[in-house]
Amino acid sequence: MLSYRDAFMPALRPSPPPTSHGLHHCFLRGCPKEAAAAFPPADGGLISPVRPQALRPSLRGRLPRAPSAHAHAGRPHAPHQASAGRWRAVRAIALGGAGLLLLALGAMAAAQPPAAIKASSLEVLIRWAPLLLWGFAFNILISIMAMGIGTVLGIPVGIAQLSRLPAVRTAASAVTQLFRNSPWLVLLFLCVFLLPFEIRAFGLRIPFPDWAKATMGFALPVMANTSEIARGAIQSVPTGQWDSARALGLTRRQCLYLVILPQCIKRMLPPWMNLYSLIAMSTVNASIVGVSEMITLTSQVHAAEGSRPELLAPLYAFALACFFVYCYPIGKWTQALERRYQVGL
Amino acid sequence: MQPIYDWFRDFYERTGINLTFIYDDFDRVRMIHGFFLTLELAIATIVLSILVGIAGAWLQGSKFVWMRRVVAAFISLFRNTPPLVQIYFFYFGLGYLLPRLPDGSGAMLPMVSNVEWAIISLSLFAGAFNIEIFRSGIEAIPKSTLEAATSFGLSRWLTYRLIVLPMAIRVCLPALGNNLVNLVKTTNLAYAIAVPELLYVSKQIWSDATNVREMMFFVLFAYLALVFVLVGLLNAIERRLAIPGFGQQGGH
Numbered sequence: 030m031l032s033y034r035d036a037f038m039p040a041l042r043p044s045p046p047p048t049s050h051g052l053h054h055c056f057l058r059g060c061p062k063e064a065a066a067a068f069p070p071a072d073g074g075l076i077s078p079v080r081p082q083a084l085r086p087s088l089r090g091r092l093p094r095a096p097s098a099h100a101h102a103g104r105p106h107a108p109h110q111a112s113a114g115r116w117r118a119v120r121a122i123a124l125g126g127a128g129l130l131l132l133a134l135g136a137m138a139a140a141q142p143p144a145a146i147k148a149s150s151l152e153v154l155i156r157w158a159p160l161l162l163w164g165f166a167f168n169i170l171i172s173i174m175a176m177g178i179g180t181v182l183g184i185p186v187g188i189a190q191l192s193r194l195p196a197v198r199t200a201a202s203a204v205t206q207l208f209r210n211s212p213w214l215v216l217l218f219l220c221v222f223l224l225p226f227e228i229r230a231f232g233l234r235i236p237f238p239d240w241a242k243a244t245m246g247f248a249l250p251v252m253a254n255t256s257e258i259a260r261g262a263i264q265s266v267p268t269g270q271w272d273s274a275r276a277l278g279l280t281r282r283q284c285l286y287l288v289i290l291p292q293c294i295k296r297m298l299p300p301w302m303n304l305y306s307l308i309a310m311s312t313v314n315a316s317i318v319g320v321s322e323m324i325t326l327t328s329q330v331h332a333a334e335g336s337r338p339e340l341l342a343p344l345y346a347f348a349l350a351c352f353f354v355y356c357y358p359i360g361k362w363t364q365a366l367e368r369r370y371q372v373g374l
Numbered sequence: 375m376q377p378i379y380d381w382f383r384d385f386y387e388r389t390g391i392n393l394t395f396i397y398d399d400f401d402r403v404r405m406i407h408g409f410f411l412t413l414e415l416a417i418a419t420i421v422l423s424i425l426v427g428i429a430g431a432w433l434q435g436s437k438f439v440w441m442r443r444v445v446a447a448f449i450s451l452f453r454n455t456p457p458l459v460q461i462y463f464f465y466f467g468l469g470y471l472l473p474r475l476p477d478g479s480g481a482m483l484p485m486v487s488n489v490e491w492a493i494i495s496l497s498l499f500a501g502a503f504n505i506e507i508f509r510s511g512i513e514a515i516p517k518s519t520l521e522a523a524t525s526f527g528l529s530r531w532l533t534y535r536l537i538v539l540p541m542a543i544r545v546c547l548p549a550l551g552n553n554l555v556n557l558v559k560t561t562n563l564a565y566a567i568a569v570p571e572l573l574y575v576s577k578q579i580w581s582d583a584t585n586v587r588e589m590m591f592f593v594l595f596a597y598l599a600l601v602f603v604l605v606g607l608l609n610a611i612e613r614r615l616a617i618p619g620f621g622q623q624g625g626h
Contacts, residue, residue, distance in 0.1 A: 212559040310456040342467030356454040
């Protein structure tokens with residue numbers, strides 16, 4: 030809705046609107062007083078768990094908004110649409126979850142043992158649900174840790190992919206391509222089987238349990254994908270931004286941290302959330318290498334209930350339902366952010 | 375070939391790097407079978423998932439609300455649940471409910487084997503993504519083009535086949551390529567239901583010969599090679615299908 034040329038207009042106008050901090054403030058950051066006053070410490074949101082609601086004001090502050098009718102055309106309807114969208118999303122989650130549970134119940138009905146001496150599938154599910162949900166929470170924990178580690182490592186690698194030193198650039202893109210193109214399960218195996226089970230340093234023995242190794246195994250692909258996301262976001266910023274920042278006398282590093290990266294956050298957020306959803310779903314792969322997360326617990330529950338094959342469908346349908354309820358809202362949220370940011374840039 | 379085998383046996387003596395799958399006859403045969411099974415899984419799931427995607431995108435344009443809703447539900451269910459659990463659900467859960475059929479010698483075999491279940495569930499999983507990709511490609515086609523096709527008297531099917539699909543495929547080829555690469559990387563989830571593909575065979579070999587490190591890196595590079603071949607193929611297709619002035623202008 031705004032061309033980037035407009036970003037520089039406020040500085041040229043006789044009286045810039047007093048309330049909006051437009052992009053021109055970014056360029057003033059060379060002077061320390063202005064900078065300290067105008068900006069909250071940048072980019073806490075870069076690594077923190079996804080909270081666009083918290084991010085929005087700062088992003089909004091950083092993007093110039095011309096007071097034109099065109100720019101705000103869709104504005105008045107936005108809250109209404111958002112709440113309608115939220116309702117639809119809630120309804121869809123409820124429907125999907127209910128559908129999967131129905132699937133589970135249907136599977137139970139189809140698979141009911143003829144002599145009802147043994148516990149029915151529903152009783153089994155109710156009895157073990159706390160344990161299974163505990164396992165699911167462990168999945169979530171692993172995914173959040175992997176995402177955190179991967180993002181912290183990945184963003185510097187992504188920036189390094191655009192370094193001016195050829196050696197750094199080549200190394201960074203080699204690492205990125207290597208871990209991006211290798212299968213996640215193989216990387217998981219690699220970490221779980223080849224990392225030591227404890228680290229001895231300074232006479233200390235730090236245990237390195239299975240789940241920590243698995244977390245590393247998930248963090249590697251996250252790192253590579255985040256690196257690509259960061260590179261794409263930086264490259265998608267128009268070169269005019271670089272040129273004008275340089276014209277204001279900022280060094281290359283200042284350009285990157287003060288002008289380019291703040292604009293990248295909103296471009297990175299949707300693909301980053303997609304990545305999180307994928308990593309959350311693939312934490313179940315850890316069951317293959319014996320980490321006691323939800324699917325491992327599911328097969329243990331199945332064994333504890335006498336390994337009756339008719340229990341398998343309801344148990345796995347329950348796991349499917351858990352992941353659906355967790356991942357579906359993330360997907361919807363990502364789509365909403367994508368739509369909003371498409372307009373914004 | 376014998377000198378090569380001897381060289382690798384000697385290589386193991388000298389360096390301790392044990393590449394049994396080259397010099398040991400039994401392991402080599404296993405490995406070749408595993409590799410071809412992975413290839414088979416990859417090709418079968420790619421073809422089937424593209425078919426699922428085309429069919430789904432076609433049904434999504436249907437006049438019936440319920441048909442569209444069914445497709446939307448299919449997409450969100452398969453996109454938002456872990457592929458591994460889908461495979462388990464299909465293989466263990468549904469596989470148990472299906473009848474068992476006698477084979478020639480009188481043994482009872484499951485109606486759908488584990489390889490087939492792996493292909494089915496992975497195709498559905500990737501197909502759900504493909505539907506959305508194809509839909510985005512179809513939506514990119516200008517309405518006036520469709521109106522032009524209608525005014526020529528083309529039926530809905532003919533419009534789809536002659537106008538929509540050829541253009542949509544070119545628009546969505548990059549996204550489709552990404553998804554297919556992911557699919558090839560995901561085929562090794564079939565490991566979990568004991569499909570003897572590359573990773574499973576490697577695990578068998580490293581259990582027998584305790585050469586975990588060598589096998590691990592070999593598997594990694596084998597998959598990387600597969601992925602790079604696929605990426606090259608997709609790039610070649612993209613170049614070949616490119617129409618000047620249509621689709622991605624000038625790249626980036």
